[in-house]
Amino acid sequence: MARLTAKRLPLSALKNGEYVITEGRWESNYVEVPNYGKVSRVAVYGVVISKYVNKVKEFCSINIDDFTDDIRVAGFKGMAKTLESFERGDTILIVGKIRKDNNDNLYLFPEIARKVPIDFMLLNAIENFKFDK
């Protein structure tokens, strides 16, 4: 089973996709997104709009907005510390897997999270809108 690589797409497109739970043990769940195909892993540039930290459980969750929609990014332990270092207003890049929570909401489980200059987000938004239309 080939690893599904990260795709860069607008969050609005991701939210419109259909989440597919696979049966195979080694096969990743994915979202079937029109025009983008199977998306299991995404690369998203966005602005941090809110942050929740639970130090006891070593958990941190942030919401990012890419001007098409927003999504929650949740991390534990080491990744929680990375997410905690971000502040509201920071522009960040998240590369991570798409998961679904108990309430059927999509969220991202980050593998890479880092601050980027605002130009990265602007360029990404321009590309998203140009290719999505």
Next chain:
Amino acid sequence: MYKLKDIIEIKDVDEKVAIIGYIVDIKDKILVKDETGEILVSAYDNPHNIMLVERCKVLVFGTTKITPSGMVIVGTIRNIDDANDELLLEFKKIIKNGE
């Protein structure tokens, strides 16, 4: 989701908006202006305040509220002086046309 708007387009209360403009005045609230108008921004819990000076370019996102001083955006404000001007213009144009 925050919608990028011109200040003149902001009419509703409790609306999530994002604006791009520049700072005119900094007091307990920050006065932000774009080509269409100006609005007060109340930026709480803001780590970027130290980078805010008059006439710097900013990206604001927050929720609109009515206060005795009029319509205010309560949210976060960040300095985007380092953003490329051409990209910023293209970004504003495309996001507005894309809606």
